[in-house]
Amino acid sequence: MIKVGIVGGTGYTGVELLRLLAQHPQVQLQAITSRKEAGMPVADMFPSLRGRVDIAFSAPDAATLGACDVVFFATPHGVAMEQGPALLEAGVKVIDLAADFRLRDPVVFEKWYGMPHSALALLDKAVYGLPEVNRDRIRDARLIGLPGCYPTSVQLGFLPVLRDGAKLVDGTTLIADCKSGVSGAGRKAEVHTLLAEASDNFKAYGVKGHRHLPEIEQGLRAIAGHDAINLTFVPHLVPMIRGIHSTLYARILPEARETDFQALFEAAYANEPFVDVMPAGSHPETRSVRSANTVRIAVHRPGGGDQLVVLVVEDNLVKGASGQGVQCMNLMFGLPESTGLTMLPVLP
Numbered sequence: 001m002i003k004v005g006i007v008g009g010t011g012y013t014g015v016e017l018l019r020l021l022a023q024h025p026q027v028q029l030q031a032i033t034s035r036k037e038a039g040m041p042v043a044d045m046f047p048s049l050r051g052r053v054d055i056a057f058s059a060p061d062a063a064t065l066g067a068c069d070v071v072f073f074a075t076p077h078g079v080a081m082e083q084g085p086a087l088l089e090a091g092v093k094v095i096d097l098a099a100d101f102r103l104r105d106p107v108v109f110e111k112w113y114g115m116p117h118s119a120l121a122l123l124d125k126a127v128y129g130l131p132e133v134n135r136d137r138i139r140d141a142r143l144i145g146l147p148g149c150y151p152t153s154v155q156l157g158f159l160p161v162l163r164d165g166a167k168l169v170d171g172t173t174l175i176a177d178c179k180s181g182v183s184g185a186g187r188k189a190e191v192h193t194l195l196a197e198a199s200d201n202f203k204a205y206g207v208k209g210h211r212h213l214p215e216i217e218q219g220l221r222a223i224a225g226h227d228a229i230n231l232t233f234v235p236h237l238v239p240m241i242r243g244i245h246s247t248l249y250a251r252i253l254p255e256a257r258e259t260d261f262q263a264l265f266e267a268a269y270a271n272e273p274f275v276d277v278m279p280a281g282s283h284p285e286t287r288s289v290r291s292a293n294t295v296r297i298a299v300h301r302p303g304g305g306d307q308l309v310v311l312v313v314e315d316n317l318v319k320g321a322s323g324q325g326v327q328c329m330n331l332m333f334g335l336p337e338s339t340g341l342t343m344l345p346v347l348p
């Protein structure tokens with residue numbers, strides 16, 4: 001059994017990790033931390049876990065966490081880079097759900113996250129936890145920086161048309177028009193996620209600049225193998241709880257007009273357990289992936305013209321965070337990639 005610790009068990013990604021790991025056949029939950037709730041049985045806070053998780057929250061303690069095989073950080077940005085290095089030295093593998101190990105350049109990290117990076121020596125060793133791009137490196141990794149929720153959907157949607165320098169679309173005029181449910185903002189109390197603010201309402205935010213923009217551009221440049229990538233990224237908050245819908249736009253290059261994009265996407269993801277390319281003309285719904293680790297993609301070319309439109313749906317808490325973390329853990333421990341992740345979406 002893999003001994004697992006979770007730092008930050010009371011947030012939405014923390015409890016989603018608990019839901020997934022409590023059902024994982026190869027996992028033993030060893031430590032679940034909360035400084036505020038230390039001593040409280042986990043199932044008292046989350047009755048959904050009664051009878052399945054029988055330990056209490058504990059304060060983050062180096063000795064307890066150091067006895068785990070892997071520790072997930074479901075904490076705000078900046079925590080894993082402080083507490084992760086000692087665990088790595090103790091031989092523990094670390095998977096960070098926050099942004100500490102996503103960006104390669106510490107100057108870019110400081111600009112967008114407002115704090116200097118305190119574990120510079122680890123930046124080269126960290127692997128970006130997107131299995132569809134980095135599967136082999138994840139298998140050998142000891143430190144994973146998991147992608148953000150929007151970046152997972154946008155990178156998987158553009159991957160087939162950009163991979164390995166493909167000359168299919170203009171990479172300098174890409175657009176990602178993305179909508180997220182409010183659980184993406186986390187469990188902490190904030191005015192903009194109050195029921196009376198977020199329900200029956202719809203708005204864009206972060207148009208001037210969102211911290212996921214540099215992460216997505218870094219990822220798309222790595223996928224393309226060149227730097228001629230520019231993205232306009234506009235996130236929106238929609239009145240639902242879980243789910244991201246990303247509508248992606250790319251201009252098809254004149255020399256690629258004859259390309260069968262449906263066939264291209266189907267081939268790119270034919271062997272991917274968690275990416276479903278839907279039949280031509282589909283309109284994927286967020287509820288078709290709710291609580292599952294699946295991303296569904298539909299490829300459109302309105303009027304048969306030069307505009308490619310790719311629709312991507314994802315559950316921000318599963319493939320956008322905790323499920324992707326478990327997928328990486330499976331790879332890191334030599335398990336079949338889908339172990340503990342075969343659940344179907346929940347309807348309605």
Ligand SMILES: NC(=O)C1=CN([C@@H]2O[C@H](COP(=O)(O)OP(=O)(O)OC[C@H]3O[C@@H](n4cnc5c(N)ncnc54)[C@H](OP(=O)(O)O)[C@@H]3O)[C@@H](O)[C@H]2O)C=CC1
Nearest residue numbers: 008009010011012013034035036074075076098184186321
């Ligand atoms: N929500 C989403 O859809 C996604 C979130 N993420 C990222 O996942 C991370 C977790 O987000 P979310 O689940 O929303 O929860 P929160 O950001 O609300 O995290 C709260 C958890 O972290 C613990 N914590 C806070 N500060 C510290 C600290 N200094 N040391 C130890 N523990 C600490 C808290 O417990 P306590 O204070 O009691 O110790 C609590 O359990 C964030 O970085 C977020 O950006 C990534 C992808 C998607």
Ligand SMILES: CC(=O)N[C@@H](CCC(=O)OP(=O)(O)O)C(=O)O
Nearest residue numbers: 098148149150180181182184185
């Ligand atoms: C709806 C909403 O507020 N979403 C969050 C993104 C959630 C996410 O992926 O978080 P991290 O990159 O912080 O890990 C936001 O836009 O800030």
